[in-house]
Amino acid sequence: MSFPPVAIYTTKACGYCKATKNLLSEHKVPYTEIDVGGDREKTRKMIEISGQMGVPVIRIGEKIVIGYDEEVIKKLLDL
Amino acid sequence: MNNSSLYDILIVGQGPAGITAAIYAARKRLSVLMIGELPGGEVRNSGDIENWPGDRQTDGNALADKLLAHLGDHKDVITSMFGKVSRIEKNGKIFTTTTENKDAYTSKTIIYTAGRHPRMLNIPGETEYKNLGVSYCATCDAPLFSGMDVAVIGGGNTGAEAVIMLQKIAKKIYILQDKEKLIAEPILVSNFDKDPNVQIITNSKTLKIFGETTVTGLAYKNNQDNTEHTLSVQGVFVAIGAIPNTQPVKELLEFDTMGAIPADRYGKTSVPGFFAAGDVTDIRDAQIVVAAGQGCSAALSAGDYLSRKM
Numbered sequence: 001m002s003f004p005p006v007a008i009y010t011t012k013a014c015g016y017c018k019a020t021k022n023l024l025s026e027h028k029v030p031y032t033e034i035d036v037g038g039d040r041e042k043t044r045k046m047i048e049i050s051g052q053m054g055v056p057v058i059r060i061g062e063k064i065v066i067g068y069d070e071e072v073i074k075k076l077l078d079l
Numbered sequence: 080m081n082n083s084s085l086y087d088i089l090i091v092g093q094g095p096a097g098i099t100a101a102i103y104a105a106r107k108r109l110s111v112l113m114i115g116e117l118p119g120g121e122v123r124n125s126g127d128i129e130n131w132p133g134d135r136q137t138d139g140n141a142l143a144d145k146l147l148a149h150l151g152d153h154k155d156v157i158t159s160m161f162g163k164v165s166r167i168e169k170n171g172k173i174f175t176t177t178t179e180n181k182d183a184y185t186s187k188t189i190i191y192t193a194g195r196h197p198r199m200l201n202i203p204g205e206t207e208y209k210n211l212g213v214s215y216c217a218t219c220d221a222p223l224f225s226g227m228d229v230a231v232i233g234g235g236n237t238g239a240e241a242v243i244m245l246q247k248i249a250k251k252i253y254i255l256q257d258k259e260k261l262i263a264e265p266i267l268v269s270n271f272d273k274d275p276n277v278q279i280i281t282n283s284k285t286l287k288i289f290g291e292t293t294v295t296g297l298a299y300k301n302n303q304d305n306t307e308h309t310l311s312v313q314g315v316f317v318a319i320g321a322i323p324n325t326q327p328v329k330e331l332l333e334f335d336t337m338g339a340i341p342a343d344r345y346g347k348t349s350v351p352g353f354f355a356a357g358d359v360t361d362i363r364d365a366q367i368v369v370a371a372g373q374g375c376s377a378a379l380s381a382g383d384y385l386s387r388k389m
Contacts, residue, residue, distance in 0.1 A: 011221075013222075015125075017219070055219055
């Protein structure tokens, strides 16, 4: 099964971020993780694409999901 | 969508209380449906954990994943799903749980472990700058404020733990308490009360948060002399307590004066067949191990109820 490109902006200890990664791994969805902790450029990019600073920010193709929303994530990935 | 299965137990919440309840119920071969919004629960955002018996040092995510793995051993009787419960009703002996999607599920009992959500300051700027400098989760967001000046509003244990997390990250930390001294446990306060980069401001009431695109500061009032002051900060962590998540059951149950669900030592509430466990109850000690213990008791009580009543 092919998926759109997925990227997650995270911080190390964030629980919602880990839950998101677990969900993607469970369904064998490849993703790129971008740890924004301590990196102002990556944080700036995250704010640019999502309009806010909360993590996780999940980019699925061209769609942006803010926070752990299993229903929306599954819908966008057709899971 | 209406699910036609009548479950023995429907558990709301997927944290330590709910997972423990589910495991105990599963071992009695009771059918369980778990509905929650975060697998593993809010314990995920606990950061470092040093008081979960058997684990000298772990963290919220590691513990949550272990609990879920154990839960996974019982997939034959436990169905776990994502959902936002909006309402629970009782008709005769049957409970109907409805989610925000209007899906409905029926069960003979409920174990309610929906936890709490952070209390808001309810001051100007707080909503406007939520996730634009205002945060309710230091575990999640502290790393975003590396090298910046930040404020923690709330001098209890949660606030103190936020300061400890931020000590390794932020440049200057202010912790504001509306009383004469921080109410956090002294052992936590001892981590930072001599740190020159941490300033403790007592007798302070936060008035507003302001900024441009993101937070640039806050204003507070000194309760004793009524003088107003501002702090130049890029982050504000709100840690002034939490409110039990009881909206779905507000017409079903009785609550205490703090809005929590009174549950006896067996997890029983004011409604027969409705059990509660964890931080959503009038629990004195909001600790992970206590929540798990309550989950166990609630499941055993539900099992006993089912064998006697149904």
